[in-house]
Amino acid sequence: xxxTEVLDKPRIKEPTPLQETWYHLKKNRGAMIGLGIISVxxxxxxxxxxxxxxxxxxxxxxxxxxPMFTNGYAFGSDDLGRDMLSRLIYGARISMTIGxxxxxxxxxxxxxxxxxxxxxxxxxxxxxMRLIDIMLAFPYILLTIVIxxxxxxxxxxxxxxxxxxxxxxxxxxxxxxxxAEKENDYVLAEKALGAGNFELMFLTILPNCLSPTIVxxxxxVGEAILNSAGLSFLGLGAQPPTPxxxxxxxxxxxxxxxxxxxxxxxxxAILLAVLGFNLFGDGLRDILDPKMRN
Amino acid sequence: xxxxxxxxxSIENLNFSFDTQRGVVNAVRxxxxxxxxxxxxxxxGESGCGKSVTAHSINQLNxxxxxxxxxxxxxxxxxxxxKLKKGEIEKLRGTQISMIFQEPMTALNPVFTVGxxxxxxxxxxxxVSKDEAMKRAIDLFKLVKIPAPERRIHAxxxxxxxxxxxxxxxxxxxxxxxxxxxxxxEPTTALDVTIQAQILDLLNDLKKQIEMSILLIxxxxxxxxxxxxxxxxxxxxxxxxxxxxxxIFEEPKHPYTLGLLNSLPSNTKYKGAxxxxxxxxxxxxxxxxxxxxxxxxxxxxxSEICGREFPTETVLNELHSVWCHNYQKVQEG
Numbered sequence: 001x002x003x004t005e006v007l008d009k010p011r012i013k014e015p016t017p018l019q020e021t022w023y024h025l026k027k028n029r030g031a032m033i034g035l036g037i038i039s040v041x042x043x044x045x046x047x048x049x050x051x052x053x054x055x056x057x058x059x060x061x062x063x064x065x066x067p068m069f070t071n072g073y074a075f076g077s078d079d080l081g082r083d084m085l086s087r088l089i090y091g092a093r094i095s096m097t098i099g100x101x102x103x104x105x106x107x108x109x110x111x112x113x114x115x116x117x118x119x120x121x122x123x124x125x126x127x128x129m130r131l132i133d134i135m136l137a138f139p140y141i142l143l144t145i146v147i148x149x150x151x152x153x154x155x156x157x158x159x160x161x162x163x164x165x166x167x168x169x170x171x172x173x174x175x176x177x178x179x180a181e182k183e184n185d186y187v188l189a190e191k192a193l194g195a196g197n198f199e200l201m202f203l204t205i206l207p208n209c210l211s212p213t214i215v216x217x218x219x220x221v222g223e224a225i226l227n228s229a230g231l232s233f234l235g236l237g238a239q240p241p242t243p244x245x246x247x248x249x250x251x252x253x254x255x256x257x258x259x260x261x262x263x264x265x266x267x268x269a270i271l272l273a274v275l276g277f278n279l280f281g282d283g284l285r286d287i288l289d290p291k292m293r294n
Numbered sequence: 295x296x297x298x299x300x301x302x303x304s305i306e307n308l309n310f311s312f313d314t315q316r317g318v319v320n321a322v323r324x325x326x327x328x329x330x331x332x333x334x335x336x337x338x339g340e341s342g343c344g345k346s347v348t349a350h351s352i353n354q355l356n357x358x359x360x361x362x363x364x365x366x367x368x369x370x371x372x373x374x375x376x377k378l379k380k381g382e383i384e385k386l387r388g389t390q391i392s393m394i395f396q397e398p399m400t401a402l403n404p405v406f407t408v409g410x411x412x413x414x415x416x417x418x419x420x421x422v423s424k425d426e427a428m429k430r431a432i433d434l435f436k437l438v439k440i441p442a443p444e445r446r447i448h449a450x451x452x453x454x455x456x457x458x459x460x461x462x463x464x465x466x467x468x469x470x471x472x473x474x475x476x477x478x479x480e481p482t483t484a485l486d487v488t489i490q491a492q493i494l495d496l497l498n499d500l501k502k503q504i505e506m507s508i509l510l511i512x513x514x515x516x517x518x519x520x521x522x523x524x525x526x527x528x529x530x531x532x533x534x535x536x537x538x539x540x541x542i543f544e545e546p547k548h549p550y551t552l553g554l555l556n557s558l559p560s561n562t563k564y565k566g567a568x569x570x571x572x573x574x575x576x577x578x579x580x581x582x583x584x585x586x587x588x589x590x591x592x593x594x595x596x597s598e599i600c601g602r603e604f605p606t607e608t609v610l611n612e613l614h615s616v617w618c619h620n621y622q623k624v625q626e627g
Contacts, residue, residue: 017405017450184400185395185396185397185400185401186400186401186402186403186404188355188395188401189393189395189401189402189463189466190403191355191387192353192355192387192388192391192392192393192477193387193388193392193393193415193418193466193467193469194384194385194386194387194388194389194415194418194419195384195388195418196384199418204403207403207405207406208403208404208405210405
């Protein structure tokens with residue numbers, strides 16, 4: 001009687017993989033700090049119009065280069081009298097968009113290339129991977145500059161360029177894990193149950209390869225933000241007066257000696273955003289790789 | 295022999311080989327087997343003798359290339375499977391021919407719940423709604439005697455024990471609308487003995503409940519005794535003896551079959567074996583087998599002719615055939 005009681009009682013629900021990841025994430029301090037930073041930037045990006053005290057583009061010539069914490073300018077104003085705080089908040093919007101969109105582009109093509117070349121193998125795989133190797137042989141900045149100069153300098157084109165230049169990396173990560181996964185019996189079992197190639201590649205194997213891909217993508221967002229700031233600094237990304245962090249540094253670098261905050265604050269914003277994504281990505285890697293989990 | 299209408303599957307003179315970097319491996323040579331409706335045929339033989347290649351050539355799961363069918367035909371319900379288009383084969387897999395695998399640890403997709411994996415099979419082949427598919431999955435779990443099926447259906451593979459996972463695999467194989475043939479590739483090898491017995495009982499029960507035939511691949515003579523109606527003994531890609539299960543155990547005619555039985559523990563009954571006997575030597579390199587009998591180099595009964603040509607079939611009675619030049623010597627002991 002006792003035993004049946006025990007059996008009938010609903011046991012503690014088995015945690016889903018998401019819950020399990022969250023459980024381990026909570027114990028990883030670095031990842032939580034990273035997640036905190038990312039959350040702040042994402043909230044800033046979403047609620048920019050509500051948070052920004054002023055119009056980020058409005059110029060107030062009389063208030064040029066106001067120092068921090070004066071005249072209601074918490075972070076001061078820049079060389080054209082625009083509110084730095086508002087510009088930084090709106091800058092978060094641009095940087096987050098760049099990060100997500102360009103990583104999205106890389107992921108989309110990287111996954112398709114990686115999965116198909118690992119799955120089909122043979123000549124197709126060899127040709128595709130050699131092309132990928134060629135792309136990897138170029139420094140990414142050279143590659144993006146080439147793409148931007150073909151498409152013309154703009155924020156959208158910078159996103160596309162960064163996205164394309166990072167495709168090889170995702171393709172390799174995905175290909176490597178698909179190669180390992182596709183030999184498993186469950187793939188054969190699924191095939192024996194009548195699954196076609198598309199189903200096998202994207203519905204059976206790919207979900208098993210997501211962990212390294214997610215880690216790579218998280219780290220990639222930070223890198224994309226940095227890259228786009230670099231491109232904008234070189235004048236190949238966002239164009240004035242867009243409040244893009246890299247562009248803000250570029251256009252005010254001559255004031256470093258007399259108005260340090262105009263140059264430094266966007267730099268700190270970039271630093272924090274990249275740091276947040278890197279901390280979070282590293283934490284995720286520790287958690288999703290069972291070999292590194294203790 | 296069997297009535298023609300009774301025949302579910304017949305493999306005729308199948309030759310299957312693999313092109314490897316170091317030469318051609320003839321994995322299956324001149325193999326013919328038949329399976330009738332509701333029958334369990336077991337393929338017995340040691341590792342690398344072509345059992346799995348034979349099974350996989352039925353639903354064409356062998357990697358091709360490097361594998362290729364050199365000749366032969368595989369008739370299933372009157373259709374030659376080797377002549378079907380890729381799409382037709384895919385439709386057949388999981389609807390009429392299903393398969394269970396050796397390793398329940400790896401044969402279920404680790405990132406999906408077992409229930410959703412079974413429901414998927416219903417949804418791809420039978421166009422039912424998700425709720426309906428889940429309901430049927432629960433029914434199947436009941437059929438394969440998984441306790442608390444409503445809860446287990448939401449478990450991930452790693453949350454189930456090995457035996458439970460193998461039951462889930464079987465449930466998945468049963469999710470076909472018109473089960474005809476179930477290929478069981480060493481379904482119990484990875485399980486411990488008590489679970490093994492349970493799974494075998496389950497398969498026998500299911501076979502009675504659902505009219506299906508089982509092609510069981512194994513190297514375990516104990517499993518053969520438990521399950522088989524008829525037995526085909528394979529060695530190095532060749533069929534060497536075929537008989538009903540009683541004849542195999544009572545009067546094995548091929549020296550290799552005899553060797554297999556003698557290497558079972560505590561079987562003093564067979565031809566005076568007193569201690570565990572091993573078959574001396576190893577399986578020959580599959581690339582260098584000539585026209586002779588592949589067992590020749592390990593056979594205690596081998597004579598000069600064995601090295602030269604593979605024996606033709608000797609029909610002993612309607613169920614029992616042997617391919618051996620010297621089977622009479624085996625009889626005498």
